[in-house]
Amino acid sequence: MTLLSVQDLVKHFPVSGSSKLVKALNGVTFEIERGETFSLVGESGSGKTTVGRAVVGLIEATSGAIVFDGKPMSWKRNIRSPELRGRIQFVFQEPGESFNPREPVAAAMIEPLKYLGMNRSDRDRRLAEVLELIRMPMATAMKLPDDLSPGMLQRAAVGRAIITRPDLVVLDEPTSALDPTARAEIVDLLISVQKKMETAYLFISHDLSTVRFLTDRICVMYLGSVMETGPAEKVFLDPRHPYSVGLMASVLLPHPSLKTPERMKLEGEIPSPLDLPPGCPLASRCPLVEPACRERMPLPEYPQPKHLVHCINHHKLERADVVSDRFETFHTLSDRILRQGLPERVA
Amino acid sequence: MTYQDKTDTTEAQAVAAPVLELEGITVAYPRYGESDHVALDAVDLKIRRGEIVGLVGETGAGKTLLTRTVMGAIPGGGEHTSGAMRYNGTPFTDLPDDKSPVRPAKDIALIVSNPRRELNPVLTVGQQIVNVIRHHLGLSEKEARARAVDMLRAVAIPDPESRMDAWPHELSGGMAQRVVIAIALSCDPGLVISDDATSALDVTVQLQVLNLMKEMVAGSETAALIITRDIAITAHYCDRVVILYKGEVVEEAPRDAFFDRPHHPYSINLLAAFAHSPALREAWWDVPPLADGTRPACRFADRCARRQPRCVSEAPALRDCGAGRRVRCHYPVEAGT
Numbered sequence: 001m002t003l004l005s006v007q008d009l010v011k012h013f014p015v016s017g018s019s020k021l022v023k024a025l026n027g028v029t030f031e032i033e034r035g036e037t038f039s040l041v042g043e044s045g046s047g048k049t050t051v052g053r054a055v056v057g058l059i060e061a062t063s064g065a066i067v068f069d070g071k072p073m074s075w076k077r078n079i080r081s082p083e084l085r086g087r088i089q090f091v092f093q094e095p096g097e098s099f100n101p102r103e104p105v106a107a108a109m110i111e112p113l114k115y116l117g118m119n120r121s122d123r124d125r126r127l128a129e130v131l132e133l134i135r136m137p138m139a140t141a142m143k144l145p146d147d148l149s150p151g152m153l154q155r156a157a158v159g160r161a162i163i164t165r166p167d168l169v170v171l172d173e174p175t176s177a178l179d180p181t182a183r184a185e186i187v188d189l190l191i192s193v194q195k196k197m198e199t200a201y202l203f204i205s206h207d208l209s210t211v212r213f214l215t216d217r218i219c220v221m222y223l224g225s226v227m228e229t230g231p232a233e234k235v236f237l238d239p240r241h242p243y244s245v246g247l248m249a250s251v252l253l254p255h256p257s258l259k260t261p262e263r264m265k266l267e268g269e270i271p272s273p274l275d276l277p278p279g280c281p282l283a284s285r286c287p288l289v290e291p292a293c294r295e296r297m298p299l300p301e302y303p304q305p306k307h308l309v310h311c312i313n314h315h316k317l318e319r320a321d322v323v324s325d326r327f328e329t330f331h332t333l334s335d336r337i338l339r340q341g342l343p344e345r346v347a
Numbered sequence: 348m349t350y351q352d353k354t355d356t357t358e359a360q361a362v363a364a365p366v367l368e369l370e371g372i373t374v375a376y377p378r379y380g381e382s383d384h385v386a387l388d389a390v391d392l393k394i395r396r397g398e399i400v401g402l403v404g405e406t407g408a409g410k411t412l413l414t415r416t417v418m419g420a421i422p423g424g425g426e427h428t429s430g431a432m433r434y435n436g437t438p439f440t441d442l443p444d445d446k447s448p449v450r451p452a453k454d455i456a457l458i459v460s461n462p463r464r465e466l467n468p469v470l471t472v473g474q475q476i477v478n479v480i481r482h483h484l485g486l487s488e489k490e491a492r493a494r495a496v497d498m499l500r501a502v503a504i505p506d507p508e509s510r511m512d513a514w515p516h517e518l519s520g521g522m523a524q525r526v527v528i529a530i531a532l533s534c535d536p537g538l539v540i541s542d543d544a545t546s547a548l549d550v551t552v553q554l555q556v557l558n559l560m561k562e563m564v565a566g567s568e569t570a571a572l573i574i575t576r577d578i579a580i581t582a583h584y585c586d587r588v589v590i591l592y593k594g595e596v597v598e599e600a601p602r603d604a605f606f607d608r609p610h611h612p613y614s615i616n617l618l619a620a621f622a623h624s625p626a627l628r629e630a631w632w633d634v635p636p637l638a639d640g641t642r643p644a645c646r647f648a649d650r651c652a653r654r655q656p657r658c659v660s661e662a663p664a665l666r667d668c669g670a671g672r673r674v675r676c677h678y679p680v681e682a683g684t
Contacts, residue, residue: 043549044520063617078632114585143533150406179405179576188625206549209579213623254579254621255606269521316662331623337621338627341680343652 002067003167004032004055005198011050011224015274018117023273024050026224026281026297027064032168033178035198037209039232041247042221043272044282048204052170057204058091065099065277069167086191095153099145104130105153106141109160116164126163132160133196134189151182155189162193175210183207187214212236220244223273223281224237225297230307236325240314241304244285253330258277261326264317280310288313364436365393366538366570367417367455372430374409374416376423386412386425387594391665392572394538399571401581401602404591410574413591414542418451433538453483454530460543462523466515472526473511476533483534496528506598519554525559532563539564540572557584562664578617582606587671590614593646594603595666598674602633606645610679611671612651639684645677653678 011025025047040048043146053059055066057079066073068084079088089112099108106127113123131141134155143211145153154174161169171190175183187210193199205211211218212232217227220243228241239245246266268285279294282288286293290312298312375383386546387409394400404410415421419440432439439449449455457464457613467475476495486494492511499507502525510560515523524544526605531539542562545553561584563573573585577638581588581602588605590598590613598611609615612631619628637643637659644662648654657677 017631017657043551075364104653123564179403180578181616181632184628186624188628191625196374208550209621248549250554252554252579252583254582254618256582256603259583269519270549290639330621334618334622335624337607338615338624338631339608339621341612341615341653342627342630 001034003034003069004202004327005067006030006051006055007065007067009051009054009066009239010062011047011054011059012062016058020274023222023276024060025054026276028221028226029154030131030219030226030229033203034167034193034201035200037194037201037203037214039203039205039213039215039218040221041205041208041218043206043247043270045223045273046221047086047273049172050224052090052172052202052204055168056088087166088168088170089161089164089166090295090320091161091169091171091174094177095150095157096145098157099153101145103144104142105145105148105156106138107165108145109141109156112160112164121337123204130159130163132194133162137196149182151164151178151185154178154324158186158193159191162197162199165197166199168202169199172204173206174203176205176207183210190214202225208248209253209327213331220247223270223276225281226310227282228307228309229309233305234307236327237322238319240289240307240309240317241311242313242317243282245317246285247306248325250301251326253326255330255333257333258326258330288316359504359536362435365395366398366435366576367392367572368431368433368436369393369413369417370431370433372413372416372432373428374421374645375410375428376425383428386558386595387416389430390591390594390596392589392596394570394572396537396570397564397568398587399573399585400587400589401585401683402572402574402589402591403576403578403581405617407593408591409594410576410591412594413543414457414540414572414574417455417540418457419447450483452479452531453534453536454536454538455540456536458527458531458539458541458544460546462520462527462544462547465514466523467529467668468515471511471520472513472515476511476526476530479530480533483660494517494533495529498533499526501532501563502526502529503555504529521548521556523549524556528556528560528563532569535567536569538570538572540574542574542575544573546575546577559586579621588615595646595675596673597647597675598673600674601670604670604672608680610674610681611647611667611676612653612680613647615680616650649677653680 007029009025009028013022013024028051042048042050054061083272087246099105108186110123110127136155143303175186214275218232218235220227222243228244239248242264245264249261250262266285266286271284278295280298283289300310300311303314357671369390372387372390377383400411408442416427428620434449434454434639435449439447474497477491479493480491486565496507504510504525545556581608585602588600588602589596592613598614616631619631622628632649634652637649643649648658653676663677665673665676667673
């Protein structure tokens with residue numbers, strides 16, 4: 001069942017002192033099912049954060065619709081209306097900046113419940129439940145944000161988001177400010193929370209190796225447009241958009257034998273979203289570019305069921321012979337390394 | 348031993364000497380009414396000519412403090428209490444001193460993680476490169492400018508002549524990082540230190556910048572020290588890997604050997620962050636806490652899955668285990684264990 005549907009979302013920001021527009025989103029469409037994890041990936045400037053902010057109503061879209069739970073969001077029906085309050089939550093990138101430095105994190109965590117009109121004893125009971133779920137001792141939760149490590153603080157931010165038992169949590173780069181170990185802990189936490197609470201996640205990230213094992217479906221964005229959407233295994237195994245191929249080829253994996261493939265290396269950088277030319281936004285960097293690409297945005301095509309690509313040359317990228325992607329290979333390898341010298345009490 | 352003999356040996360030593368040699372570097376922060384906080388504890392590091400060494404650690408491991416110590420700019424009241432630093436065999440202590448035999452930017456160049464903050468916003472890109480070249484190499488304005496254009500071309504900046512007159516705010520993050528690399532390499536330094544230089548960049552740009560650094564280092568026999576918290580970078584761009592934990596080197600090994608069989612439990616913990624299997628990860632990470640108030644002798648004991656009583660009572664020494672590997676652990680993961 002569809003929980004959230006984003007339809008042809010457009011957001012243009014005016015530039016002060018000129019008539020130019022920053023075209024942050026140019027017609028973004030996707031759907032999120034109940035209880036699934038949907039990831040938006042792309043380089044900085046691709047518009048993924050803008051989508052997340054529009055979904056929770058922090059910015060107003062220029063045009064297009066956001067339909068939550070069957071009914072469109074509008075100025076009358078927004079995240080603050082009694083009907084929707086607490087059903088969509090947000091986790092920010094910088095844990096240190098999303099907590100009041102003068103109150104214990106537990107106070108910040110129960111704050112969403114006050115706006116649901118919950119009484120004190122229920123609030124305390126709910127807090128205890130959530131602390132158990134995020135595996136944080138009460139004593140830690142009573143500390144000030146400055147006394148917690150960034151990883152612990154992000155754990156509390158996840159707790160604050162799920163305390164209202166939301167249907168959807170929007171996570172905007174929740175792991176990119178953290179060390180790799182803290183990052184993996186947050187990912188494990190998100191997976192275990194989802195198993196227990198059946199919350200849907202809109203996971204916004206540029207970190208593909210995190211996304212690969214967290215997400216059910218993935219959407220690759222570039223300069224405010226969707227390039228490719230599909231089930232995670234399919235997109236990672238057989239990406240059909242030159243940009244997805246290039247993006248995945250740029251990810252470094254921690255083993256010398258897993259070299260980055262030479263296929264579809266993306267040269268240059270993402271162009272400015274000011275006054276974009278018509279046609280495919282990738283045309284300036286794409287190795288497969290044709291004159292037709294510069295004329296208009298390619299129409300959506302479905303190389304496989306549920307796998308959508310905006311590229312006229314997607315068939316050239318088909319790779320029927322591959323059985324596992326680089327990420328999968330790494331995980332087999334890392335399992336072998338981690339089994340070496342595993343302490344006996346668990347082995 | 349005659350005088351002649353003595354000079355011969357020192358010359359031979361100078362030729363074979365590593366580009367940078369750190370021996371027992373200790374930096375401590377005094378604390379009121381308590382013992383000093385030792386932020387770097389007897390760190391040894393050798394970087395040879397043409398070699399790229401990766402230094403990996405989490406936040407607070409002392410990675411940046413180590414670069415700052417080498418560059419002579421220890422932040423916030425820290426004291427370099429002991430240890431020796433040598434550049435091509437020449438001892439140095441305090442880099443900013445004009446009389447120091449080793450000069451920053453000329454001999455040891457530093458690339459930091461925020462390129463925009465490092466560039467002067469009120470000077471054009473070209474002027475900033477020219478200033479560095481003229482100061483260190485004593486070239487004329489014209490010669491320095493020609494060299495600066497060559498440098499911009501070498502770091503793959505399109506249309507370098509016109510980019511010379513660009514202002515830093517007109518550059519994208521990746522472009523600004525290239526300019527900083529061009530400045531760092533413009534005087535043929537013997538050593539380039541990259542302190543998390545690519546962490547703020549997008550993956551596609553990060554790859555371009557790392558490839559560029561690797562090519563430049565390979566082409567000029569410069570040595571490089573890549574400091575990062577992302578162990579994946581070291582797997583592809585370094586010859587040797589050094590792991591730092593709470594101010595101590597816990598493991599050092601040639602790259603391929605390290606990634607095939609990391610010896611120190613902390614190195615395995617770092618790799619586990621990238622693994623998919625949550626069960627294996629938990630096996631390494633979920634460690635029963637130490638009894639309250641225990642201060643283990645091994646700094647990693649409280650997070651170590653292979654902890655034994657000896658780890659709490661006796662601090663492990665950094666010991667040699669052959670084939671260029673060193674590990675600081677009583678019970679390292681070795682063949683057959």
